Amino acid sequence: MHEHNDKVYFHSTRCDVTDNAVFPIRNFFDIKAESVGSEIALVSGGFFLLQTKEVDSKYSWFGDPFGLLVSDYRVYSYATFERSCIVQDEDGNCFNSRLSCLDFDYGYNGIWVKPKMIYSRMTTKSNPFLACKEDFVDFLLLNGRVHDKKCSGKIECPVSGIVTRFAYSDAPDWKIGTEVSVRFAKNKKKIKFAIQCAPTLIEDGRIVLSTSSFYDDYLVTPNNKECLVPRVYDKGYMVGCDRIKVGFGFTKSNRLIWVAIEPNENKDITLLDVAKELLEHDVMVAIALDGGGSVKAYHASNEIVGAKEKKRSIPYFIEIS
Secondary structure (H helix, E strand, O other), X not given: OHXXXXXXXXXXXXXOOOOOOEEOOOOEEEEEEHHHOOOEEEEEOOEEOOOHHHOOOOOOOOOOXXXXXXXXXXXXXXXXXXXXXXXXEOOOOEEEXXXXXXXXXXXXXXXXXXXOEEEOHHHHOOOOEEOOOOOEEEEXXXXXXXXXXXXXXXXXXXXXXXXXXXXXXXXXXXXXXXXXXXXXOOXXXXXXXXXXXXXXXXXOOEEOXXXXXXXXXXXXXXXXXXXOOOOOOOOOOOOOEOOOEEEEEEEOOOOEEEEEEOOEOOEOXXXXXXXXXXXXXXEEEEEEOOOHHHOOEEEOOEXXXXXXXXXXXXXXXXXXX
């Protein structure tokens, strides 16, 4: 980061943490955790941008959340790539799904719209600037808000954002800074909570992790080349490694559990180990979260998971109330 400080951008709206929210810069969840006491705890979440080549526009920052993040119906980051997600809808249903920006309606103040076109870096590939014909309006949605608007011109789509396109006559009355929510396009249900990462660990109470999971979620290509976020490591998925692993899931009673497993001198860790531990706690649906050096957990301002000098032989659980 220090080597490329001239390429780092900052924005004041990315520094707010209120209620049970997602922390945008470092991708933390701010939650009440019963297993560590009544005070607020912070646990790490999904993917975030931390490679120089990912920070490639004026709308990109190191530490940007990447993938769908919703807390208490408020959107903190939009779905971009089609990747695994765990969701709780407005009826309390908890489930796994593979989602992209195309799966949603977008709305503000109770008025929901379906864009004519939706673009992400999955569809724009290496060219982030979108040409817009006459009579169309483009909105850049980033970190839960409208960050730019252009009529019949070019708009930039950053790695962690999406662009929604409307016919001029159908364009919503969104201003710069408007908070735009999401709901499922098919059943029109709003989303209470969601976090998108990859891959899926548990579905319907059984482990579904396999080597093909990483191709399904676009983590690696058929030629075994790395995709945009996360970087591809040689080990740690199906083969053990010495880096910490994390899972996140809903139990039978619809409670959230965050699990971190740290390796020790005698044992390497895989995501299969994380999935097995989650099953021991009656988890029905779960995904893997970003691991390795990205993993942190704090309680009462003290780091309780993630310090390099700490090596535990048992998993560390945080049950979220």
